[in-house]
Amino acid sequence: MRGTKVHRMPAFSEPSFVDRLLGWYRQAGRDLPWRRSPTPYQVVVSELMLQQTTVATALVRYSRFLQAFPDFPSLASATEDEVVAAWAGLGYYQRARHLSRLARQVEKAGLPKGEAAWRRLPGVGPYTAAAIVAFAEGGRTLAIDVNVRRTLSRLLALKDAPRLDVAIRSAIEPALPADSGEVNQALIELGALVCRPTRPSCPSCPLAEICLGRHQPELYGHGPKKAAVRDERIQLVAVRRRGRLLVRQRTTRLLEGLWGLPAAAAGELGLPDGVQGGPVLDTSVQFTHRFTHRRWQVRCTVVDGDGEGHWIDPRAPDVALAGPDRRAVEMLVAGGYIDG
Numbered sequence: 001m002r003g004t005k006v007h008r009m010p011a012f013s014e015p016s017f018v019d020r021l022l023g024w025y026r027q028a029g030r031d032l033p034w035r036r037s038p039t040p041y042q043v044v045v046s047e048l049m050l051q052q053t054t055v056a057t058a059l060v061r062y063s064r065f066l067q068a069f070p071d072f073p074s075l076a077s078a079t080e081d082e083v084v085a086a087w088a089g090l091g092y093y094q095r096a097r098h099l100s101r102l103a104r105q106v107e108k109a110g111l112p113k114g115e116a117a118w119r120r121l122p123g124v125g126p127y128t129a130a131a132i133v134a135f136a137e138g139g140r141t142l143a144i145d146v147n148v149r150r151t152l153s154r155l156l157a158l159k160d161a162p163r164l165d166v167a168i169r170s171a172i173e174p175a176l177p178a179d180s181g182e183v184n185q186a187l188i189e190l191g192a193l194v195c196r197p198t199r200p201s202c203p204s205c206p207l208a209e210i211c212l213g214r215h216q217p218e219l220y221g222h223g224p225k226k227a228a229v230r231d232e233r234i235q236l237v238a239v240r241r242r243g244r245l246l247v248r249q250r251t252t253r254l255l256e257g258l259w260g261l262p263a264a265a266a267g268e269l270g271l272p273d274g275v276q277g278g279p280v281l282d283t284s285v286q287f288t289h290r291f292t293h294r295r296w297q298v299r300c301t302v303v304d305g306d307g308e309g310h311w312i313d314p315r316a317p318d319v320a321l322a323g324p325d326r327r328a329v330e331m332l333v334a335g336g337y338i339d340g
């Protein structure tokens with residue numbers, strides 16, 4: 001393999017790798033709803049949800065999403081906007097759109113089988129396709145997410161390299177059982193709970209005796225550097241009319257499809273495009289909203305006016321508001337800014 005030094009790994013030719021891992025997982029693994037006899041649909045939903053969302057948040061949203069859309073037919077018959085609305089609070093709404101399109105393709109062409117077939121569907125990359133095959137089809141494959149990559153590169157003492165995943169896969173896949181779902185779950189869990197990015201718990205790790213990198217785990221599994229968080233100033237304008245507020249559907253990739261208050265140029269008490277009225281009044285509604293790679297410093301003004309868009313009852317919005325907008329509206333209601 002050119003460019004990547006692939007170590008010979010006697011530890012992984014020994015059968016104890018899987019036994020040690022499963023012995024630990026059956027004792028220490030968390031009981032997560034998407035792990036209980038999952039169907040392909042449940043695996044697809046949970047894996048797309050977990051792509052950019054913590055387990056704690058996904059735990060709350062997963063059950064609600066399944067109540068709204070229990071299977072591929074119900075998801076396929078919903079509009080994309082309805083799916084995006086059910087995704088509210090999870091962020092990265094492109095995933096909801098992918099899920100909606102994926103369900104329609106499954107309904108039209110039938111359930112795919114095998115990693116290559118799954119990867120042809122929207123939003124399904126190499127990790128997600130392998131996870132579906134391992135968890136729902138009972139196939140033999142290795143699903144390499146960030147936790148698994150870190151754990152196995154330490155286990156194999158493989159430093160980061162362009163073809164790291166290929167090296168990991170070639171070393172580990174032969175050791176996997178034909179039905180690899182539980183081993184894959186165990187590896188993900190070990191990376192999340194024991195072989196953590198910093199200060200891994202090597203003394204309590206079930207693989208410590210066969211881990212080639214345990215003496216210096218910090219040398220391995222760093223992955224690409226995280227992108228810096230960018231600060232942005234956002235000026236939202238609450239346009240009031242007879243106790244209702246004007247909202248518009250966002251078109252930027254970050255919050256695409258969700259609804260929000262119109263925005264003016266940051267730092268100016270101006271009117272957004274397509275809004276008439278005045279004067280513009282400042283409010284005490286200011287807060288910071290954090291996304292993964294951005295931090296919005298939000299400030300909100302109010303104006304009595306008119307404009308193009310949809311008018312909501314701010315105490316009971318009938319559209320899915322984006323997170324920062326929902327917070328702004330709640331603060332405006334609590335601060336008595338709605339009725340002037």
Ligand code: SF4
Pocket residue numbers: 151154155194195196200201202205206207208209211212213214217
């Ligand atoms: S022994 Fe330490 S470095 Fe090796 S897999 Fe376990 S936690 Fe990770």
